[in-house]
Amino acid sequence: MAYGTTLNVLADPTRREVLERLRGGPRPVHAIAAGMPVSRPAVSQHLKVLKDAGLVEERSEGVRRIYALRREGLAELRDWLDSFWDDALLAFKIEAERTHRQTKGRIDE
Amino acid sequence: MAYGTTLNVLADPTRREVLERLRGGPRPVHAIAAGMPVSRPAVSQHLKVLKDAGLVEERSEGVRRIYALRREGLAELRDWLDSFWDDALLAFKIEAERTHRQTKGRIDE
DNA sequence: CCATTATGTAAGTCGCAGCTTACAGTAAGC
DNA sequence: GCTTACTGTAAGCTGCGACTTACATAATGG
Numbered sequence: 001m002a003y004g005t006t007l008n009v010l011a012d013p014t015r016r017e018v019l020e021r022l023r024g025g026p027r028p029v030h031a032i033a034a035g036m037p038v039s040r041p042a043v044s045q046h047l048k049v050l051k052d053a054g055l056v057e058e059r060s061e062g063v064r065r066i067y068a069l070r071r072e073g074l075a076e077l078r079d080w081l082d083s084f085w086d087d088a089l090l091a092f093k094i095e096a097e098r099t100h101r102q103t104k105g106r107i108d109e
Numbered sequence: 110m111a112y113g114t115t116l117n118v119l120a121d122p123t124r125r126e127v128l129e130r131l132r133g134g135p136r137p138v139h140a141i142a143a144g145m146p147v148s149r150p151a152v153s154q155h156l157k158v159l160k161d162a163g164l165v166e167e168r169s170e171g172v173r174r175i176y177a178l179r180r181e182g183l184a185e186l187r188d189w190l191d192s193f194w195d196d197a198l199l200a201f202k203i204e205a206e207r208t209h210r211q212t213k214g215r216i217d218e
Numbered sequence: 219c220c221a222t223t224a225t226g227t228a229a230g231t232c233g234c235a236g237c238t239t240a241c242a243g244t245a246a247g248c
Numbered sequence: 249g250c251t252t253a254c255t256g257t258a259a260g261c262t263g264c265g266a267c268t269t270a271c272a273t274a275a276t277g278g
Contacts, residue, residue: 004122004125007116007119007120007125008120010116010120011116011117011119011120012265012266013113014266014267016113016116023193028224028225029224029225029226030223030224030225038266038267038268039267039268039269040224040225041225041226041227041267041268041269041270042266042267042268044225044226044227045226045227045266045267046266048226048227062224062274062275062276063223063224063225063274063275063276064223064224064225064275065224065225065226069193071193071194074190074193077190078187078190078191081183081186081187081190082187084132084178084180084183085180121235121236123236123237137254137255138254138255138256139253139254139255147236147237147238148237148238148239149254149255150237150238150239150240150255150256150257151236151237151238153255153256153257154236154237154256154257155236157256157257171244171245171246171254172244172245172246172253172254172255173245173253173254173255174254174255174256
Protein backbone atom coordinates (compact mmCIF):
# COMPACT_ATOMS: atom_id res chain seq x y z
CA MET A 1 0.00 0.00 0.00
CA ALA A 2 2.91 2.30 0.68
CA TYR A 3 4.05 2.13 -2.91
CA GLY A 4 1.00 4.23 -3.69
CA THR A 5 2.44 7.02 -1.58
CA THR A 6 5.81 6.57 -3.22
CA LEU A 7 4.28 6.87 -6.68
CA ASN A 8 2.41 9.97 -5.67
CA VAL A 9 5.57 11.56 -4.34
CA LEU A 10 7.66 10.62 -7.35
CA ALA A 11 5.05 11.92 -9.77
CA ASP A 12 6.20 15.48 -9.17
CA PRO A 13 9.08 16.61 -11.43
CA THR A 14 10.50 18.99 -8.85
CA ARG A 15 10.69 16.26 -6.27
CA ARG A 16 12.41 13.99 -8.75
CA GLU A 17 14.92 16.71 -9.41
CA VAL A 18 15.60 16.92 -5.69
CA LEU A 19 16.25 13.20 -5.58
CA GLU A 20 18.54 13.45 -8.58
CA ARG A 21 20.56 16.10 -6.83
CA LEU A 22 20.91 13.88 -3.80
CA ARG A 23 22.41 11.08 -5.84
CA GLY A 24 25.83 12.63 -5.47
CA GLY A 25 25.55 12.52 -1.69
CA PRO A 26 23.92 14.34 1.26
CA ARG A 27 23.40 18.07 0.90
CA PRO A 28 21.95 20.99 2.87
CA VAL A 29 18.74 22.60 1.67
CA HIS A 30 20.29 25.72 0.19
CA ALA A 31 22.62 23.60 -1.92
CA ILE A 32 19.73 21.51 -3.20
CA ALA A 33 17.65 24.55 -4.03
CA ALA A 34 20.49 26.41 -5.77
CA GLY A 35 19.70 26.95 -9.44
CA MET A 36 16.29 25.41 -9.24
CA PRO A 37 13.34 26.94 -11.10
CA VAL A 38 11.36 27.17 -7.86
CA SER A 39 11.88 29.05 -4.63
CA ARG A 40 13.78 27.74 -1.64
CA PRO A 41 10.66 27.37 0.53
CA ALA A 42 9.11 25.26 -2.20
CA VAL A 43 12.08 22.93 -1.99
CA SER A 44 11.67 22.78 1.78
CA GLN A 45 8.05 21.73 1.35
CA HIS A 46 9.03 19.06 -1.11
CA LEU A 47 11.70 17.78 1.24
CA LYS A 48 9.10 17.38 3.94
CA VAL A 49 6.95 15.31 1.60
CA LEU A 50 9.95 13.22 0.58
CA LYS A 51 10.89 12.68 4.21
CA ASP A 52 7.36 11.66 5.21
CA ALA A 53 7.39 9.16 2.38
CA GLY A 54 10.68 7.73 3.61
CA LEU A 55 12.60 8.66 0.49
CA VAL A 56 15.06 10.97 2.22
CA GLU A 57 16.41 11.29 5.73
CA GLU A 58 17.38 14.41 7.61
CA ARG A 59 20.19 15.18 9.99
CA SER A 60 21.06 18.44 11.70
CA GLU A 61 24.49 19.96 11.46
CA GLY A 62 24.60 23.29 13.18
CA VAL A 63 22.04 25.51 11.56
CA ARG A 64 21.89 23.30 8.51
CA ARG A 65 19.70 20.33 7.77
CA ILE A 66 21.50 17.78 5.73
CA TYR A 67 19.26 15.67 3.57
CA ALA A 68 20.29 12.30 2.22
CA LEU A 69 18.76 9.80 -0.17
CA ARG A 70 17.06 6.82 1.44
CA ARG A 71 16.98 4.06 -1.14
CA GLU A 72 15.04 1.61 1.01
CA GLY A 73 12.08 3.91 0.45
CA LEU A 74 12.04 2.82 -3.18
CA ALA A 75 12.15 -0.90 -2.47
CA GLU A 76 8.42 -1.44 -2.11
CA LEU A 77 7.65 0.30 -5.37
CA ARG A 78 10.31 -1.75 -7.06
CA ASP A 79 8.77 -4.96 -5.74
CA TRP A 80 5.35 -3.91 -6.96
CA LEU A 81 6.70 -3.28 -10.42
CA ASP A 82 8.45 -6.63 -10.40
CA SER A 83 5.21 -8.35 -9.43
CA PHE A 84 3.79 -7.49 -12.81
CA TRP A 85 6.44 -9.55 -14.48
CA ASP A 86 5.94 -12.38 -12.02
CA ASP A 87 2.29 -12.28 -13.02
CA ALA A 88 3.18 -12.92 -16.59
CA LEU A 89 5.14 -16.03 -15.68
CA LEU A 90 2.51 -17.25 -13.25
CA ALA A 91 -0.32 -16.81 -15.71
CA PHE A 92 1.66 -18.72 -18.27
CA LYS A 93 2.33 -21.57 -15.87
CA ILE A 94 -1.30 -21.84 -14.74
CA GLU A 95 -2.53 -21.78 -18.27
CA ALA A 96 -0.05 -24.48 -19.18
CA GLU A 97 -1.21 -26.72 -16.32
CA ARG A 98 -4.84 -26.14 -17.04
CA THR A 99 -4.63 -27.14 -20.66
CA HIS A 100 -2.34 -30.04 -19.88
CA ARG A 101 -4.38 -32.08 -17.42
CA GLN A 102 -8.02 -33.02 -17.19
CA THR A 103 -9.14 -31.07 -14.18
CA LYS A 104 -12.19 -31.92 -12.12
CA GLY A 105 -14.00 -28.75 -11.13
CA ARG A 106 -11.46 -27.29 -8.76
CA ILE A 107 -12.48 -24.04 -7.09
CA ASP A 108 -10.41 -20.89 -6.99
CA GLU A 109 -10.23 -18.66 -3.97
CA MET B 110 11.98 11.26 -19.74
CA ALA B 111 9.19 8.81 -20.38
CA TYR B 112 9.39 7.36 -16.91
CA GLY B 113 8.13 10.73 -15.72
CA THR B 114 4.95 10.17 -17.66
CA THR B 115 4.69 6.65 -16.31
CA LEU B 116 5.02 7.88 -12.75
CA ASN B 117 2.41 10.51 -13.32
CA VAL B 118 0.00 7.95 -14.72
CA LEU B 119 0.62 5.42 -11.96
CA ALA B 120 0.18 8.03 -9.27
CA ASP B 121 -3.59 7.83 -9.61
CA PRO B 122 -5.20 5.09 -7.45
CA THR B 123 -8.05 4.52 -9.89
CA ARG B 124 -5.63 3.92 -12.74
CA ARG B 125 -3.67 1.50 -10.61
CA GLU B 126 -6.87 -0.35 -9.85
CA VAL B 127 -7.52 -0.61 -13.58
CA LEU B 128 -4.09 -2.12 -14.09
CA GLU B 129 -4.66 -4.55 -11.23
CA ARG B 130 -7.85 -5.72 -12.86
CA LEU B 131 -6.02 -6.30 -16.11
CA ARG B 132 -3.52 -8.59 -14.45
CA GLY B 133 -5.89 -11.50 -14.89
CA GLY B 134 -6.05 -10.91 -18.62
CA PRO B 135 -7.61 -8.65 -21.26
CA ARG B 136 -11.08 -7.30 -20.53
CA PRO B 137 -13.69 -5.02 -22.11
CA VAL B 138 -14.39 -1.65 -20.55
CA HIS B 139 -17.65 -2.51 -18.88
CA ALA B 140 -16.00 -5.46 -17.14
CA ILE B 141 -13.18 -3.28 -15.90
CA ALA B 142 -15.54 -0.62 -14.63
CA ALA B 143 -17.89 -3.09 -12.90
CA GLY B 144 -17.94 -2.52 -9.16
CA MET B 145 -15.61 0.44 -9.29
CA PRO B 146 -16.22 3.48 -7.11
CA VAL B 147 -16.20 5.74 -10.15
CA SER B 148 -18.40 5.98 -13.22
CA ARG B 149 -17.83 4.09 -16.44
CA PRO B 150 -16.88 7.21 -18.42
CA ALA B 151 -14.27 7.97 -15.79
CA VAL B 152 -12.75 4.56 -16.42
CA SER B 153 -12.78 5.26 -20.15
CA GLN B 154 -10.85 8.46 -19.58
CA HIS B 155 -8.31 6.65 -17.45
CA LEU B 156 -7.93 3.99 -20.10
CA LYS B 157 -7.09 6.67 -22.63
CA VAL B 158 -4.40 8.04 -20.36
CA LEU B 159 -3.03 4.55 -19.76
CA LYS B 160 -3.00 3.84 -23.46
CA ASP B 161 -1.24 7.10 -24.32
CA ALA B 162 1.39 6.22 -21.75
CA GLY B 163 1.87 2.81 -23.33
CA LEU B 164 0.73 0.88 -20.27
CA VAL B 165 -2.23 -0.78 -21.95
CA GLU B 166 -3.15 -1.69 -25.50
CA GLU B 167 -6.54 -1.72 -27.13
CA ARG B 168 -8.17 -4.06 -29.60
CA SER B 169 -11.66 -3.96 -31.04
CA GLU B 170 -13.95 -6.96 -30.89
CA GLY B 171 -17.35 -6.15 -32.27
CA VAL B 172 -18.73 -3.24 -30.32
CA ARG B 173 -16.35 -3.87 -27.47
CA ARG B 174 -12.88 -2.52 -26.88
CA ILE B 175 -10.69 -5.07 -25.22
CA TYR B 176 -7.91 -3.61 -23.13
CA ALA B 177 -4.81 -5.53 -22.18
CA LEU B 178 -1.83 -4.88 -19.95
CA ARG B 179 1.34 -3.80 -21.69
CA ARG B 180 4.23 -4.59 -19.39
CA GLU B 181 6.91 -3.10 -21.61
CA GLY B 182 5.46 0.25 -20.65
CA LEU B 183 6.80 -0.25 -17.16
CA ALA B 184 10.32 -1.14 -18.22
CA GLU B 185 11.71 2.37 -18.38
CA LEU B 186 10.47 3.21 -14.90
CA ARG B 187 11.97 0.00 -13.63
CA ASP B 188 15.32 0.89 -15.11
CA TRP B 189 15.21 4.31 -13.54
CA LEU B 190 14.55 2.82 -10.14
CA ASP B 191 17.37 0.37 -10.60
CA SER B 192 19.74 3.19 -11.46
CA PHE B 193 19.46 4.45 -7.89
CA TRP B 194 20.92 1.23 -6.64
CA ASP B 195 23.71 1.41 -9.17
CA ASP B 196 24.46 4.82 -7.74
CA ALA B 197 24.80 3.33 -4.30
CA LEU B 198 27.49 0.95 -5.48
CA LEU B 199 29.32 3.69 -7.30
CA ALA B 200 29.19 6.05 -4.34
CA PHE B 201 30.43 3.31 -2.07
CA LYS B 202 33.37 2.66 -4.30
CA ILE B 203 34.29 6.33 -4.47
CA GLU B 204 33.91 6.74 -0.74
CA ALA B 205 36.06 3.71 -0.13
CA GLU B 206 38.81 5.15 -2.28
CA ARG B 207 38.59 8.51 -0.59
CA THR B 208 38.83 7.23 2.97
CA HIS B 209 41.55 4.87 1.98
CA ARG B 210 43.66 7.69 0.68
CA GLN B 211 43.20 9.96 3.70
CA THR B 212 43.15 7.40 6.48
CA LYS B 213 42.18 10.02 9.01
CA GLY B 214 39.99 9.76 12.12
CA ARG B 215 36.30 10.33 11.87
CA ILE B 216 34.95 13.79 12.41
CA ASP B 217 31.69 13.20 14.19
CA GLU B 218 29.49 10.39 15.39
C1' DC C 219 25.45 41.61 21.15
C1' DC C 220 24.24 42.34 16.38
C1' DA C 221 24.13 40.93 11.77
C1' DT C 222 23.98 37.16 8.86
C1' DT C 223 23.04 32.66 7.28
C1' DA C 224 19.99 28.71 6.97
C1' DT C 225 15.71 26.85 7.43
C1' DG C 226 10.74 25.75 8.51
C1' DT C 227 6.04 27.33 8.36
C1' DA C 228 1.73 30.20 7.65
C1' DA C 229 -1.37 32.20 4.47
C1' DG C 230 -3.18 32.87 0.21
C1' DT C 231 -3.47 32.29 -4.99
C1' DC C 232 -4.16 29.55 -9.12
C1' DG C 233 -4.13 25.95 -12.53
C1' DC C 234 -5.33 21.50 -13.45
C1' DA C 235 -6.62 16.70 -12.84
C1' DG C 236 -10.37 13.76 -11.93
C1' DC C 237 -15.08 13.42 -11.49
C1' DT C 238 -20.02 13.76 -13.10
C1' DT C 239 -23.93 14.03 -16.40
C1' DA C 240 -25.39 14.24 -21.04
C1' DC C 241 -24.94 13.09 -25.61
C1' DA C 242 -23.33 10.67 -30.04
C1' DG C 243 -22.09 6.71 -32.57
C1' DT C 244 -21.77 1.89 -33.79
C1' DA C 245 -22.46 -3.08 -33.67
C1' DA C 246 -25.65 -6.84 -32.70
C1' DG C 247 -30.13 -9.09 -31.73
C1' DC C 248 -35.00 -9.43 -32.19
C1' DG D 249 -36.09 -1.73 -39.40
C1' DC D 250 -36.03 -0.68 -34.23
C1' DT D 251 -34.08 -1.37 -29.83
C1' DT D 252 -30.50 -2.51 -26.79
C1' DA D 253 -25.67 -2.95 -25.28
C1' DC D 254 -21.06 -0.88 -25.29
C1' DT D 255 -18.13 2.81 -25.63
C1' DG D 256 -15.93 7.50 -26.46
C1' DT D 257 -16.22 12.43 -25.89
C1' DA D 258 -17.87 17.16 -24.64
C1' DA D 259 -18.86 20.36 -21.06
C1' DG D 260 -18.73 21.88 -16.63
C1' DC D 261 -17.78 21.68 -11.61
C1' DT D 262 -14.64 21.21 -7.70
C1' DG D 263 -11.00 20.06 -4.67
C1' DC D 264 -6.32 19.88 -4.06
C1' DG D 265 -1.52 20.38 -4.76
C1' DA D 266 2.35 23.25 -6.00
C1' DC D 267 3.81 27.73 -5.86
C1' DT D 268 4.73 32.46 -3.95
C1' DT D 269 5.69 36.03 -0.33
C1' DA D 270 6.16 37.09 4.41
C1' DC D 271 7.46 35.92 8.80
C1' DA D 272 9.64 33.39 12.98
C1' DT D 273 13.52 31.00 14.78
C1' DA D 274 18.12 29.10 15.71
C1' DA D 275 23.11 28.81 15.12
C1' DT D 276 27.38 31.28 13.75
C1' DG D 277 30.87 34.97 13.20
C1' DG D 278 32.56 39.50 13.89
